[in-house]
Amino acid sequence: MTAAGSVVQVSVYPVKSLGGRTVREAEVGPAGLAGDRAWTVVDATTGERVTVKTCPQMAEVVATGDDEADTITLTEVLGRPVRLRRSGQPQVDAAAVHLVSRAAVARAAAGDVPEGCSADDPRANLLLDLPEGEDERTWVGRTVRLGEVEVSVTRTPKHCLGVYAEVRRPGTVRVGDRVEVLPS
Template identity: 25%
Template sequence: MTVVGTVASIHRFPMKSMQGEQLAEVEIGPDGMVGDREWALRDIETGKLVSAKRPRPWRAALDCTATGLDDDVEITMPWGDVFHVHDGGLAVALEALFGRSVSLERSERRQQGTYDSEWPELEGITLSGDIELPTNLAGEGRGFIDLGVLHLLTTSSMATLEAEDDDLVVDVRRFRPSIVVDTPGLDGFPENDDWAGATLRIGRGDDAVEVSIGIPTPRCIMTTVAQQDDLPRQPGVLQAIARLNRRTDELGTFACLGAYANVARPGTVRAGDEIELV
């Protein structure tokens, strides 16, 4: 087996479309990362899930941070107030943030729902305009996921994007990966070019994780919006991805960065773990 990288960082997002937490280690179950996208908000008026892929009115979700697991998730608001997920004051605070009433939902297996998304018009890219999409489109896993239970992103991909334009702020928050893979010495987009369809082993020993690499991760307007106080709005991020790494599969042609993955063998992932191509 060939070592292709190491785990640079692990990211879990307890609430869909909010900031998450960086972890030293995490359990990976058959349905993906335990506790990831376990919660979501629902717009009471429309019945649709809240997604920052529709920046108006939901971009502000990215200014909130969710941490914790199961029923112990806490939400930190942009102004610093912290609410437990079952605190009645949270709904009031969220209504003040969005100007709309929302409810909180915890996921069930193969959670279904729809959300509105916005796709900037880019020549040759399949989707544009306002699109209503389902969650859990792949039909696997648990929680409020989109197309894959895990999302891997290499440092090579981010470096390639950054080299395209010195003015781009290439920040991991724009891309929301489960695992960032440090790939020194590799160029381009190895998760799409070299690992597609392959199995990666993460860690060693009895609790090593194996994942099967799936389709490239399609990118939308969410990569371009401002987040928190220090990440600016940059439409050029998505435009650069479209120039560098457009991919075509059964769903169409998309600007892609990163790759989705499914779990072949559950276990534990730790920061610093070696990753091998099986």
Template identity: 30%
Template sequence: MVAVRRYPVKSMLGEDVEAVPVGSSGLSGDRAFALVDVASGRVASAKNPRLWRGLLGVDVATAGDGVRLTFADGRSLCSADPDADALLSERLGRAVRLTATPPAAASLDRAVPDEVLTQGETADVPVEETPLPPGSFHDFAPVHLITTSTLDAIGAATGDAVCAIRYRPNLIVRTPGIGYTENAWVGRDVSVGDTVLRIIAPTPRCAVPTLEHGVLSRSREALRVPARDNRLEPLPGMGLHACAGVYATVTRPGHVSPGDTVTVL
């Protein structure tokens, strides 16, 4: 069985969804918007926590063709509000614009995860410019899955339950046992409802799982454990990375709903 989430604005908090269409670009409404840093032209991402960790404190709800953002103090705004960019820039301390149109040759800055673990999320650590897929705000692939077995394996090692939202998956798949079950799915098709996904790579983790997510406090172990127990090479030539979850493309479009059966084909 599966739980379903989407993240209407890149690096902000997500929302549980009911039946949702899934096409070649992923779940409808997922990463539909993002902030662009006016100074650099790059997409704002909590992968660079020194600048953008505050995004993970903003609740988002899809509202028609747009989104409603709600801050920790209860103040909210809609993407259609004429002063949305000014308010977001004031909140974040940098000039930004909220957009549903990915810039040409869009990219983001990804802080080196080990440096963030060592020096902290406010430190000015090295960043790597990372291109995004053309016409998309997704990091690498349109769909991200993680199993409860993986979450339980990380939780068993930390001695505390691990909340899936730290890893920002679209699909949380209930699986028996403890272990990185989805590693064995790479290269295979998986059906979810009437949708078929091709699992293409383990998901290399950045510093994001370690950060505060709304009411969730920091957890360095959310990255340290997979770095110790599940270091994989996501794609040839990438080198070893801490991994948890898998990336997927859409082989057969359809719909996914909470409770759908997941079958590895």
């Protein structure tokens, strides 16, 4: 087992495409962090999903947890009637959990940013502090323990920082939890 740092931030994005909120801990199940991307924004007239890709201003809105207030805010920001719809499963793009290190954020701030990615908001579930020289991108194909949770790192994102992972062992992840890369 290789010690690879600690969890320094846990973020949940309750509404797909909106800003997230940090929490001290989160339950992690097979589909990801509890409450993460549990709601989607849909056009109130057509019922079609509205995302940050077509409406970038959505990323500036942080869900409050009050569905009515969030709907009013989004309608004002987008200039058209929308509503929130509960999703059956979290609406993730590629994997259950998105991990990003502080080193990746620093590389992005220095200009090493994938096309289409925001260095200011990597939209990660877990921000990690890793020892100097450690790079989460080398974890693809490996199992990583985050406190009591174990994830299998599946790939690097095309348009984001960090890595994507699937949950192997559910549990609770907390700020301060140790991060360990397990032997192959």
